[in-house]
Amino acid sequence: MMTTIESILMPGERVVYEGSEVEYKYVEDDRVKVSDSYIIFITNKCILLYKERGILFKKHEAIRHMLADIYDISYSERGIFGKMGVLEIVFRDGNRILLMQKPTITRAIYKHVIDGWSENIKINVNIPLIQNIFYDISTLLNYDVNLADLPPFILNKISRLAQIYIRILYVKTMMKILREDKGKLVDELEKSESDYEKELKSVSHQIQQYLNRVYEAKTGVQVRYNIITDFSFKDGVLTLKCPNCGGSIDVKQIKNNTVKCKYCNSDLMIPKKLLELL
Numbered sequence: 001m002m003t004t005i006e007s008i009l010m011p012g013e014r015v016v017y018e019g020s021e022v023e024y025k026y027v028e029d030d031r032v033k034v035s036d037s038y039i040i041f042i043t044n045k046c047i048l049l050y051k052e053r054g055i056l057f058k059k060h061e062a063i064r065h066m067l068a069d070i071y072d073i074s075y076s077e078r079g080i081f082g083k084m085g086v087l088e089i090v091f092r093d094g095n096r097i098l099l100m101q102k103p104t105i106t107r108a109i110y111k112h113v114i115d116g117w118s119e120n121i122k123i124n125v126n127i128p129l130i131q132n133i134f135y136d137i138s139t140l141l142n143y144d145v146n147l148a149d150l151p152p153f154i155l156n157k158i159s160r161l162a163q164i165y166i167r168i169l170y171v172k173t174m175m176k177i178l179r180e181d182k183g184k185l186v187d188e189l190e191k192s193e194s195d196y197e198k199e200l201k202s203v204s205h206q207i208q209q210y211l212n213r214v215y216e217a218k219t220g221v222q223v224r225y226n227i228i229t230d231f232s233f234k235d236g237v238l239t240l241k242c243p244n245c246g247g248s249i250d251v252k253q254i255k256n257n258t259v260k261c262k263y264c265n266s267d268l269m270i271p272k273k274l275l276e277l278l
């Protein structure tokens with residue numbers, strides 16, 4: 001089997017997961033176009049469904065779905081007796097596939113598809129999770145950030161943020177499904193959420209610095225106010241940090257939505273969402 005599969009791989013493509021037979025449905029414009037069973041393989045590039053037809057005159061059939069084209073993924077387990085795991089993957093063209101098998105198998109497939117999506121994700125604002133990330137960044141900076149204005153080094157950081165986000169979605173889904181043995185997942189969720197927050201603050205700060213530099217170069221006007229993107233909650237108390245020197249901001253000194261850093265004297269602005277927390 002492996003030799004046959006390897007012969008149909010693209011250059012640079014390798015098998016990451018070799019599964020068993022799954023029920024596969026391909027839905028186009030809300031109509032089921034294909035419904036059949038296939039052997040599933042997940043490579044570093046795609047989800048590959050494979051089938052051999054004929055006994056005497058063997059002919060293979062392979063269906064590919066690129067991991068980079070994934071728009072959204074959902075996983076659920078249905079049925080009380082003889083539970084089935086159902087993995088639904090929506091692609092950017094609006095078409096979707098359903099993969100069904102016993103939970104032990106579909107969970108493994110789900111995990112590998114998630115990892116593959118994470119490695120292949122394209123920063124495109126039409127994808128819901130990327131939209132959510134831009135919403136978080138824009139909220140923290142208090143202005144709308146457009147993808148088109150950002151340079152590659154920041155897009156790379158946003159990819160990293162997307163990977164953490166995908167991990168959070170995966171862990172949350174598994175927590176809903178698993179009744180016991182949640183301890184590890186709870187720890188992982190906590191860690192991923194704190195990684196996301198840390199990375200979000202750092203990306204937002206870099207975006208701000210970058211956009212300020214662009215603005216200054218274009219207009220010759222120096223940006224006076226820096227926006228605070230670093231904050232933390234300790235025992236119900238909000239602490240804000242100066243983006244220039246890292247010094248703590250005395251929240252009592254905030255007037256309207258601005259404050260002067262007493263260490264480096266820079267003028268700072270506090271995003272609306274953070275002010276609401278005070």
Ligand SMILES: [Zn+2]
Nearest residue numbers: 242245261264
């Ligand atoms: Zn400062």
